[in-house]
Amino acid sequence: MKRGQLQVLESLLSLFFVLISVVLALKFYCITVEGLDIEKYELKYALLSSIMELDEMGILSDLLSRLDLSELHSIVCLLLGEEYEVRIVVLDEDGHAFSIGSCSRPEIELAYLTIAEDSSIYEVRVFARRIER
Protein backbone atom coordinates (compact mmCIF):
# COMPACT_ATOMS: atom_id res chain seq x y z
CA MET A 1 0.00 0.00 0.00
CA LYS A 2 1.32 3.42 -0.94
CA ARG A 3 2.04 6.15 1.60
CA GLY A 4 -0.66 8.49 0.20
CA GLN A 5 -3.31 5.78 0.35
CA LEU A 6 -2.40 5.00 3.96
CA GLN A 7 -2.70 8.64 4.97
CA VAL A 8 -6.14 8.90 3.32
CA LEU A 9 -7.28 5.70 5.05
CA GLU A 10 -5.96 6.97 8.37
CA SER A 11 -7.74 10.32 7.99
CA LEU A 12 -11.01 8.66 6.94
CA LEU A 13 -11.02 6.24 9.86
CA SER A 14 -10.13 8.95 12.37
CA LEU A 15 -12.92 11.10 10.96
CA PHE A 16 -15.30 8.14 11.24
CA PHE A 17 -14.45 7.61 14.92
CA VAL A 18 -14.77 11.30 15.67
CA LEU A 19 -18.20 11.36 13.96
CA ILE A 20 -19.34 8.40 16.05
CA SER A 21 -18.23 10.22 19.19
CA VAL A 22 -20.12 13.36 18.18
CA VAL A 23 -23.32 11.40 17.40
CA LEU A 24 -23.13 9.55 20.73
CA ALA A 25 -22.44 12.75 22.62
CA LEU A 26 -25.49 14.39 21.02
CA LYS A 27 -27.64 11.37 21.83
CA PHE A 28 -26.40 11.48 25.42
CA TYR A 29 -27.17 15.19 25.62
CA CYS A 30 -30.73 14.58 24.37
CA ILE A 31 -31.31 11.85 26.94
CA THR A 32 -29.95 14.13 29.67
CA VAL A 33 -32.20 17.00 28.69
CA GLU A 34 -35.21 14.70 28.41
CA GLY A 35 -34.45 13.11 31.78
CA LEU A 36 -34.19 16.45 33.51
CA ASP A 37 -37.39 17.71 31.91
CA ILE A 38 -39.45 15.02 33.67
CA GLU A 39 -38.32 16.34 37.02
CA LYS A 40 -38.87 19.99 36.12
CA TYR A 41 -42.34 19.36 34.71
CA GLU A 42 -43.39 17.37 37.76
CA LEU A 43 -42.00 19.95 40.18
CA LYS A 44 -43.81 22.71 38.34
CA TYR A 45 -47.05 20.74 38.51
CA ALA A 46 -46.57 19.93 42.22
CA LEU A 47 -45.80 23.57 42.97
CA LEU A 48 -48.80 24.84 41.00
CA SER A 49 -51.15 22.37 42.69
CA SER A 50 -49.70 23.39 46.09
CA ILE A 51 -50.19 27.10 45.45
CA MET A 52 -53.74 26.45 44.24
CA GLU A 53 -54.40 24.39 47.36
CA LEU A 54 -53.03 27.21 49.54
CA ASP A 55 -55.30 29.59 47.66
CA GLU A 56 -58.33 27.32 48.12
CA MET A 57 -57.64 27.16 51.84
CA GLY A 58 -57.35 30.94 52.09
CA ILE A 59 -53.74 30.85 53.28
CA LEU A 60 -52.32 32.49 50.12
CA SER A 61 -54.91 35.24 50.21
CA ASP A 62 -54.16 35.93 53.87
CA LEU A 63 -50.40 36.08 53.25
CA LEU A 64 -50.79 38.38 50.24
CA SER A 65 -53.14 40.83 51.93
CA ARG A 66 -50.55 41.13 54.72
CA LEU A 67 -47.72 41.06 52.14
CA ASP A 68 -46.03 38.43 54.27
CA LEU A 69 -43.61 37.27 51.59
CA SER A 70 -41.15 35.68 53.99
CA GLU A 71 -43.79 33.18 55.14
CA LEU A 72 -44.73 32.45 51.52
CA HIS A 73 -41.04 32.04 50.64
CA SER A 74 -40.43 29.66 53.51
CA ILE A 75 -43.49 27.58 52.50
CA VAL A 76 -42.27 27.26 48.89
CA CYS A 77 -38.72 26.46 50.09
CA LEU A 78 -40.13 23.82 52.41
CA LEU A 79 -42.15 22.26 49.60
CA LEU A 80 -39.30 22.16 47.08
CA GLY A 81 -36.60 21.18 49.55
CA GLU A 82 -33.28 22.64 50.63
CA GLU A 83 -31.56 21.98 47.32
CA TYR A 84 -33.57 24.69 45.55
CA GLU A 85 -32.97 28.40 45.59
CA VAL A 86 -36.24 30.27 45.30
CA ARG A 87 -37.22 33.80 44.38
CA ILE A 88 -40.77 35.03 44.72
CA VAL A 89 -42.04 38.19 43.06
CA VAL A 90 -45.48 39.55 43.89
CA LEU A 91 -47.06 42.17 41.66
CA ASP A 92 -50.10 44.11 42.79
CA GLU A 93 -52.71 45.70 40.52
CA ASP A 94 -51.03 49.12 40.79
CA GLY A 95 -47.88 47.70 39.27
CA HIS A 96 -45.84 47.58 42.48
CA ALA A 97 -43.45 44.66 42.68
CA PHE A 98 -42.28 42.99 45.87
CA SER A 99 -39.52 40.43 45.80
CA ILE A 100 -37.94 37.99 48.21
CA GLY A 101 -35.11 35.48 47.83
CA SER A 102 -32.65 35.13 44.99
CA CYS A 103 -32.48 32.82 42.01
CA SER A 104 -30.10 33.22 39.10
CA ARG A 105 -30.91 31.44 35.81
CA PRO A 106 -34.20 29.88 37.01
CA GLU A 107 -35.13 26.38 35.81
CA ILE A 108 -38.72 26.52 37.01
CA GLU A 109 -40.93 29.54 36.44
CA LEU A 110 -44.51 29.78 37.58
CA ALA A 111 -47.03 32.62 37.46
CA TYR A 112 -50.26 32.57 39.45
CA LEU A 113 -52.99 35.16 39.56
CA THR A 114 -55.24 35.48 42.58
CA ILE A 115 -57.60 37.79 44.45
CA ALA A 116 -56.63 38.44 48.06
CA GLU A 117 -58.87 39.03 51.08
CA ASP A 118 -58.76 42.80 50.52
CA SER A 119 -60.17 42.24 46.97
CA SER A 120 -56.88 43.28 45.40
CA ILE A 121 -55.54 41.29 42.49
CA TYR A 122 -52.06 39.89 42.93
CA GLU A 123 -49.78 38.02 40.60
CA VAL A 124 -47.37 35.64 42.26
CA ARG A 125 -44.32 34.60 40.28
CA VAL A 126 -42.09 31.83 41.53
CA PHE A 127 -38.59 31.24 40.16
CA ALA A 128 -36.62 28.23 41.31
CA ARG A 129 -33.40 26.50 40.45
CA ARG A 130 -31.71 23.39 41.77
CA ILE A 131 -28.45 24.27 43.49
CA GLU A 132 -26.94 20.84 43.78
CA ARG A 133 -27.97 17.28 44.40
Place this chain on the structure above:
Amino acid sequence: MSSELDFISAFSIMLLALMVVVSTISLQLSHTNSILTKAREEYLAIRIIEELCSYMSFSSSINVGLVHRVHLYRISMSKLLELKLMGYKRLLKMLDVPENYRVKIVIEELFNPSNRLIELGDVDENNAASTFRLVSMNGEPYIVRVYVEEADGRL
Protein backbone atom coordinates in the same frame (compact mmCIF):
# COMPACT_ATOMS: atom_id res chain seq x y z
CA MET B 1 10.70 0.19 5.29
CA SER B 2 9.18 3.66 5.03
CA SER B 3 5.75 2.27 4.10
CA GLU B 4 5.92 -0.17 7.05
CA LEU B 5 6.62 2.74 9.39
CA ASP B 6 3.70 4.66 7.88
CA PHE B 7 1.46 1.65 8.42
CA ILE B 8 2.55 1.32 12.07
CA SER B 9 2.05 5.05 12.61
CA ALA B 10 -1.43 4.99 11.01
CA PHE B 11 -2.37 1.88 13.00
CA SER B 12 -1.22 3.51 16.27
CA ILE B 13 -3.29 6.64 15.60
CA MET B 14 -6.35 4.54 14.77
CA LEU B 15 -5.85 2.45 17.90
CA LEU B 16 -5.57 5.61 19.98
CA ALA B 17 -8.74 7.03 18.38
CA LEU B 18 -10.53 3.73 19.03
CA MET B 19 -9.49 3.79 22.69
CA VAL B 20 -10.78 7.35 23.05
CA VAL B 21 -14.09 6.40 21.43
CA VAL B 22 -14.50 3.27 23.58
CA SER B 23 -13.78 5.18 26.79
CA THR B 24 -16.21 7.94 25.73
CA ILE B 25 -18.92 5.36 24.98
CA SER B 26 -18.46 3.58 28.31
CA LEU B 27 -18.57 6.92 30.15
CA GLN B 28 -21.71 7.96 28.28
CA LEU B 29 -23.35 4.58 28.89
CA SER B 30 -22.74 4.81 32.62
CA HIS B 31 -24.17 8.34 32.72
CA THR B 32 -27.12 7.32 30.55
CA ASN B 33 -27.80 4.39 32.86
CA SER B 34 -27.73 6.72 35.85
CA ILE B 35 -30.12 9.16 34.17
CA LEU B 36 -32.50 6.38 33.12
CA THR B 37 -32.48 5.00 36.67
CA LYS B 38 -33.35 8.46 37.97
CA ALA B 39 -36.09 8.85 35.36
CA ARG B 40 -37.57 5.44 36.32
CA GLU B 41 -37.50 6.44 40.01
CA GLU B 42 -39.18 9.76 39.27
CA TYR B 43 -41.84 8.16 37.12
CA LEU B 44 -42.63 5.66 39.89
CA ALA B 45 -42.71 8.43 42.53
CA ILE B 46 -45.23 10.38 40.43
CA ARG B 47 -47.38 7.31 39.85
CA ILE B 48 -47.35 6.39 43.56
CA ILE B 49 -48.23 9.88 44.81
CA GLU B 50 -51.07 10.23 42.31
CA GLU B 51 -52.51 6.83 43.23
CA LEU B 52 -52.01 7.41 46.94
CA CYS B 53 -53.61 10.86 46.94
CA SER B 54 -56.46 9.66 44.74
CA TYR B 55 -56.99 6.71 47.10
CA MET B 56 -57.10 8.93 50.19
CA SER B 57 -58.85 11.89 48.63
CA PHE B 58 -62.44 12.83 47.88
CA SER B 59 -61.51 15.97 46.01
CA SER B 60 -61.91 17.11 42.47
CA SER B 61 -59.80 18.74 39.81
CA ILE B 62 -59.58 22.27 38.49
CA ASN B 63 -59.05 23.02 34.84
CA VAL B 64 -56.20 25.36 34.04
CA GLY B 65 -56.07 26.71 30.50
CA LEU B 66 -57.28 24.43 27.76
CA VAL B 67 -55.56 21.17 28.44
CA HIS B 68 -54.07 21.23 31.94
CA ARG B 69 -55.97 19.88 34.87
CA VAL B 70 -54.70 20.28 38.42
CA HIS B 71 -55.95 18.05 41.21
CA LEU B 72 -56.65 19.37 44.67
CA TYR B 73 -56.79 16.80 47.42
CA ARG B 74 -59.05 16.74 50.47
CA ILE B 75 -58.10 13.87 52.71
CA SER B 76 -60.34 12.51 55.43
CA MET B 77 -59.02 11.41 58.82
CA SER B 78 -60.70 8.03 58.38
CA LYS B 79 -58.71 7.40 55.19
CA LEU B 80 -55.52 8.41 56.97
CA LEU B 81 -56.30 6.00 59.78
CA GLU B 82 -57.03 3.31 57.20
CA LEU B 83 -53.63 3.98 55.63
CA LYS B 84 -51.92 3.74 59.01
CA LEU B 85 -53.60 0.45 59.78
CA MET B 86 -52.93 -0.96 56.36
CA GLY B 87 -49.22 -1.36 56.98
CA TYR B 88 -46.25 -0.80 54.73
CA LYS B 89 -46.17 -4.11 52.83
CA ARG B 90 -49.87 -4.12 52.08
CA LEU B 91 -49.71 -0.53 50.95
CA LEU B 92 -46.86 -1.29 48.53
CA LYS B 93 -48.83 -4.23 47.20
CA MET B 94 -51.89 -2.06 46.72
CA LEU B 95 -49.81 0.56 44.89
CA ASP B 96 -48.22 -2.21 42.79
CA VAL B 97 -44.63 -1.18 43.54
CA PRO B 98 -42.01 -3.45 41.94
CA GLU B 99 -39.87 -5.43 44.38
CA ASN B 100 -36.59 -3.83 43.32
CA TYR B 101 -37.68 -0.38 44.51
CA ARG B 102 -37.56 1.04 48.00
CA VAL B 103 -40.28 3.54 48.84
CA LYS B 104 -40.82 5.97 51.68
CA ILE B 105 -44.13 7.72 52.27
CA VAL B 106 -44.33 10.71 54.59
CA ILE B 107 -47.23 12.92 55.61
CA GLU B 108 -46.12 15.99 57.54
CA GLU B 109 -47.69 19.22 58.75
CA LEU B 110 -46.97 22.23 56.53
CA PHE B 111 -46.29 24.62 59.38
CA ASN B 112 -44.56 22.03 61.54
CA PRO B 113 -42.65 19.62 59.26
CA SER B 114 -41.04 17.81 62.19
CA ASN B 115 -44.49 16.53 63.14
CA ARG B 116 -44.98 13.58 60.80
CA LEU B 117 -48.34 11.88 60.88
CA ILE B 118 -47.11 8.98 58.79
CA GLU B 119 -43.60 7.81 57.99
CA LEU B 120 -43.53 4.49 56.21
CA GLY B 121 -40.46 2.86 54.68
CA ASP B 122 -36.75 3.48 54.93
CA VAL B 123 -35.09 5.40 52.10
CA ASP B 124 -32.23 7.90 52.04
CA GLU B 125 -34.23 11.09 51.40
CA ASN B 126 -31.23 12.97 49.98
CA ASN B 127 -30.44 10.47 47.22
CA ALA B 128 -33.90 9.23 46.29
CA ALA B 129 -36.19 10.69 43.66
CA SER B 130 -39.00 12.53 45.38
CA THR B 131 -42.20 14.39 44.78
CA PHE B 132 -44.81 16.07 46.92
CA ARG B 133 -48.42 17.24 47.02
CA LEU B 134 -50.04 19.70 49.36
CA VAL B 135 -53.23 18.22 50.75
CA SER B 136 -55.97 19.50 52.99
CA MET B 137 -57.09 17.53 56.00
CA ASN B 138 -59.82 18.97 58.25
CA GLY B 139 -58.98 22.41 56.84
CA GLU B 140 -55.29 22.12 57.78
CA PRO B 141 -52.51 21.90 55.18
CA TYR B 142 -50.31 18.80 55.07
CA ILE B 143 -47.57 17.71 52.71
CA VAL B 144 -47.54 14.21 51.29
CA ARG B 145 -44.05 13.23 50.15
CA VAL B 146 -42.98 10.10 48.29
CA TYR B 147 -39.35 9.03 48.01
CA VAL B 148 -38.32 6.27 45.59
CA GLU B 149 -34.96 4.58 45.26
CA GLU B 150 -34.08 1.72 42.94
CA ALA B 151 -32.28 -1.02 44.85
CA ASP B 152 -28.68 -1.25 43.54
CA GLY B 153 -29.72 1.14 40.83
CA ARG B 154 -27.37 3.98 41.64
CA LEU B 155 -23.90 4.01 40.16
